[in-house]
Amino acid sequence: MNIRQKIVLSIFVAFAGMGLLGSISYDHLLRIGEALRLAEVVDDLSNDILEVRRYEKNYLLYAMDEDYRESLLYVDKSLDIIRGSIAPSGDGQAAAEGEADFAGLRAQLEGYRRTFGELAAMTGKTPPEAVEKAQTMLREQGKGLVGTSRRIKEVQRDGILRIVDNLKRQLLLSTLALIFLGLGFSWVVGRRIITALHLIENTTRQVAKGHFQAIDLPASRDETRDVVKALNRMIVELDKRQNQLLQEKKLASLGVLTSGIAHQLNNPLNNISTSCQILREEDIGKNDAFVGQMLDNIHHEVLRSRDIVKGLLEFSRENEFSIKPTRLAEVVDRSVGLVAAQLPADVDIARRVPDDLCVPMDPQRMQEVFLNLFLNAAQAIGNTPGTITVSAGRDPEAGQAVIRVEDTGRGIVPEHLGRIFDPFFTLKEVGKGTGLGLSVVFGIVKKHGGTIVAESEPGQGAAFIIRLPLGAPACPRDDAEDGPKEVPIA
Numbered sequence: 001m002n003i004r005q006k007i008v009l010s011i012f013v014a015f016a017g018m019g020l021l022g023s024i025s026y027d028h029l030l031r032i033g034e035a036l037r038l039a040e041v042v043d044d045l046s047n048d049i050l051e052v053r054r055y056e057k058n059y060l061l062y063a064m065d066e067d068y069r070e071s072l073l074y075v076d077k078s079l080d081i082i083r084g085s086i087a088p089s090g091d092g093q094a095a096a097e098g099e100a101d102f103a104g105l106r107a108q109l110e111g112y113r114r115t116f117g118e119l120a121a122m123t124g125k126t127p128p129e130a131v132e133k134a135q136t137m138l139r140e141q142g143k144g145l146v147g148t149s150r151r152i153k154e155v156q157r158d159g160i161l162r163i164v165d166n167l168k169r170q171l172l173l174s175t176l177a178l179i180f181l182g183l184g185f186s187w188v189v190g191r192r193i194i195t196a197l198h199l200i201e202n203t204t205r206q207v208a209k210g211h212f213q214a215i216d217l218p219a220s221r222d223e224t225r226d227v228v229k230a231l232n233r234m235i236v237e238l239d240k241r242q243n244q245l246l247q248e249k250k251l252a253s254l255g256v257l258t259s260g261i262a263h264q265l266n267n268p269l270n271n272i273s274t275s276c277q278i279l280r281e282e283d284i285g286k287n288d289a290f291v292g293q294m295l296d297n298i299h300h301e302v303l304r305s306r307d308i309v310k311g312l313l314e315f316s317r318e319n320e321f322s323i324k325p326t327r328l329a330e331v332v333d334r335s336v337g338l339v340a341a342q343l344p345a346d347v348d349i350a351r352r353v354p355d356d357l358c359v360p361m362d363p364q365r366m367q368e369v370f371l372n373l374f375l376n377a378a379q380a381i382g383n384t385p386g387t388i389t390v391s392a393g394r395d396p397e398a399g400q401a402v403i404r405v406e407d408t409g410r411g412i413v414p415e416h417l418g419r420i421f422d423p424f425f426t427l428k429e430v431g432k433g434t435g436l437g438l439s440v441v442f443g444i445v446k447k448h449g450g451t452i453v454a455e456s457e458p459g460q461g462a463a464f465i466i467r468l469p470l471g472a473p474a475c476p477r478d479d480a481e482d483g484p485k486e487v488p489i490a
Contacts, residue, residue: 032160046150049149052112075112075116085102105152343378348386349388352391360448391404404466411459452467
C-alpha cells in the first residue's frame with residue numbers, strides 16, 4: 001500500500017472505531033436509562049410494601065377495618081406496579097433474574113392478601129391458636145415481602161453499577177486502542193514522509209552545489225518512489241539546462257570576440273578605402289579601363305565590408321532598451337546583410353517592406369529578432385533550394401504594423417507548434433541549438449508591446465507573424481520620397 005492508501009485506510013479505521021465506540025456508549029446509556037427507570041419503579045414498589053407492613057402492624061394492634069382496607073389498597077398498587085414491570089416494553093433489557101424476583105414478589109403479594117383476608121374474616125368464635133397462627137403467618141409473609149423488595153432493589157442497583165463499570169472499561173480500552181493506532185500510523189506514515197522530505201532536502205543541497213547525480217530508487221512502491229523519479233527527471237533536465245547555459249556563455253563570449261575583431265577591421269578597411277580613393281584621384285588607371293574597373297570594385301567591396309563591420313558592431317554593442325521611430329526596411333536590410341554570408345547559396349531572401357513604413361522600435365533588438373528568424377528559416381529549409389520572404393504592411397483598424405517572415409522549409413508539426421517559444425525547447429540536433437532563439441524573439445517582441453504567432457503546416461513551410469504598435473512615428477526625412485509603395489495586409 002502506498003502512503004495515500006494508508007492514510008485513507010487509517011481515516012476509515014478511525015471513523016469506524018469512533019462510530020463503534022459511540023454506538024457501544026449509546027447502547028450502554030440506553031441500558032442505564034432503562035435501569036434507572038426500573039430502579040425508580042422498584043423504589044416505589046418498596047415504599048408501597050413498607051406501607052403495607054405499616055397498616056398490617058396497625059391492624060394487628062387495633063384490629064381496625066380501615067387499616068385492613070389501606071393495607072390491601074397498597075397490595076393492589078404493588079401488584080399493578082409488578083404487572084407493568086414484569087414484561088418490559090419490548091426492548092428486552094430486564095434481566096431474567098429480575099423477572100424471576102418480580103414474579104416471586106407477585107406470588108408473595110397474592111399469598112399475603114389471601115392470608116390477610118382469612119385473618120380479617122376470623123371472628124370471636126375462632127380459636128385463639130388459629131388466630132395466632134394466622135397472625136404469625138401474616139408477619140412472616142410481610143417480612144418476605146420486604147426482603148424480596150430489598151433484594152430487587154439491590155439487583156437493580158448492582159445492574160446499574162455493572163453497566164457503568166462496563167462503559168468505563170470499554171471507553172478506556174477504546175481510547176487506548178485509538179491512541180496506539182494513531183501512534184502506529186504516525187510512526188509508519190510519518191517515517192515514510194520524513195524520509196522522503198530528508199531525501200528531497202539532501203538532493204536539493206547537492207543540486208545547489210552543482211552535483212547532478214541521480215538518486216537510487218527506494219525499494220518501496222509508494223509515493224516516495226514517485227518523488228525520487230521526479231527528482232531524477234529534474235536532475236537530468238537541470239544538467240541539460242546547465243550545459244545549454246554554458247553553450248550560451250560560449251556564444252556570448254564569441255560575440256564579444258567578434259565585436260573586437262570587427263572593431264580592429266575598421267582601421268585596415270579605412271586605409272584600403274583611403275588608398276583606393278587616392279589612386280582614383282591621381283588618375284591612376286584613367287587610361288586603363290581594366291585598372292579603373294578593379295579600383296571601382298575594390299572601392300565597392302570596401303564599402304560593403306565596412307557596412308558589415310558596422311552592423312556587427314551595432315549588433316554586439318550593449319545599449320539600453322530605447323524605442324524610437326525607425327524605418328523598418330533599414331532594419332531588415334541590415335539584418336539581411338549580416339546573415340547573408342551564413343545562408344546556403346540556393347537560399348534567397350525576398351524583401352517586400354515599404355520604404356516609408358516607420359515603426360517605433362529598438363533597432364538593435366529588432367535586428368536580433370530578424371537574425372534569429374532568418375537563421376531558423378534557413379535551417380528549416382536545409383540543403384534544398386528555398387526562399388525566405390519578409391513582407392510588411394499596415395493594419396489601420398488595429399493601428400499596428402504587420403510583419404510576416406515565412407519560409408519554404410519542412411514546417412512544424414502541430415504538437416510542437418505550441419511550444420516553440422518555450423525556453424530551451426528545440427527541434428535541432430544536440431549541439432546545434434539551445435532552444436533560446438525563439439524565446440528571446442518572443443521576449444523582445446513582447447517588450448515592444450507587440451505579439452508574435454507561428455503558423456505552419458507540416459511540409460509546407462512556416463510563417464511568423466509579428467504585430468507591433470504603430471503609434472504616430474515621425475521618421476527622419478530623406479531624399480528617397482519615391483520609394484516602393486506600401487504593401488497592404490489582408
